Amino acid sequence: MNLILLGPPGAGKGTQAQRIVERFHIPQISTGDILRAAVKEATVLGKQAKAFMEKGQLVPDDVVIGIIDERLRAPDCQAGFILDGFPRTIPQAEALQVILDRMGKSVDFVINIEVDPEELVRRLTGRRTCKNCGAMFHILFYPPKKEGICDRCDGILYQREDDREEAIRTRLNEYEKQTAPLIQYYRSKNILRPIPGMGDQDQIFEHIVRVLNTKSI
Ligand code: AMP
Numbered sequence: 001m002n003l004i005l006l007g008p009p010g011a012g013k014g015t016q017a018q019r020i021v022e023r024f025h026i027p028q029i030s031t032g033d034i035l036r037a038a039v040k041e042a043t044v045l046g047k048q049a050k051a052f053m054e055k056g057q058l059v060p061d062d063v064v065i066g067i068i069d070e071r072l073r074a075p076d077c078q079a080g081f082i083l084d085g086f087p088r089t090i091p092q093a094e095a096l097q098v099i100l101d102r103m104g105k106s107v108d109f110v111i112n113i114e115v116d117p118e119e120l121v122r123r124l125t126g127r128r129t130c131k132n133c134g135a136m137f138h139i140l141f142y143p144p145k146k147e148g149i150c151d152r153c154d155g156i157l158y159q160r161e162d163d164r165e166e167a168i169r170t171r172l173n174e175y176e177k178q179t180a181p182l183i184q185y186y187r188s189k190n191i192l193r194p195i196p197g198m199g200d201q202d203q204i205f206e207h208i209v210r211v212l213n214t215k216s217i
Pocket residue numbers: 009031032033035052053054056057058059060061064084085086087088092162171
């Protein structure tokens with residue numbers, strides 16, 4: 001099964017993607033995670049992406065398209081994949097179509113997680129990430145057992161540069177301007193599936209599973 005997870009920053013794409021990985025055994029491909037790792041390791045890619053990311057701006061299309069083109073060829077994508085955070089612009093969506101056509105593949109569903117804008121700001125400003133393993137917590141909704149320390153690996157929790165208020169505003173603007181048009185793009189291809197993203201994460205996941213189970217085998 002080939003999936004795209006769409007939705008604004010803070011909609012819970014990463015969380016739901018993890019659950020889909022566990023249930024359906026297909027890899028999660030998060031351009032955000034790949035770029036953050038590259039920044040951490042200070043690779044050429046990381047150096048290209050760092051300034052854009054810190055400000056909450058999108059990294060140029062050709063950079064992320066290159067990442068996806070390479071990643072989708074890996075053997076673990078044979079049985080399917082979940083794209084989390086890609087595509088984020090119409091040119092990225094068009095490039096993805098060309099890449100998949102070449103491989104004789106197509107996207108089965110675009111899961112669009114819908115959350116109110118005020119809720120997104122609350123979620124993103126409270127988010128804390130483990131420096132060591134990347135696990136995410138929230139100071140109000142999902143606090144760690146020990147303040148500032150990761151439950152999973154005892155790593156130090158920090159606030160991502162792009163989870164600060166100024167960058168959050170930029171990210172939400174970028175989403176409205178560049179990414180929201182993808183909703184209509186995929187709706188017109190009849191593969192868009194809207195999922196309300198407010199409330200209980202288990203219920204949201206079960207809703208996604210019901211949608212995925214409608215795929216004819
Ligand atoms: P995320 O973790 O998906 O919110 O991504 C974090 C940041 O990585 C974004 O704010 C962008 O700067 C960059 N990024 C991730 N995916 C993309 C993409 N598909 N296109 C452009 N920039 C991206």
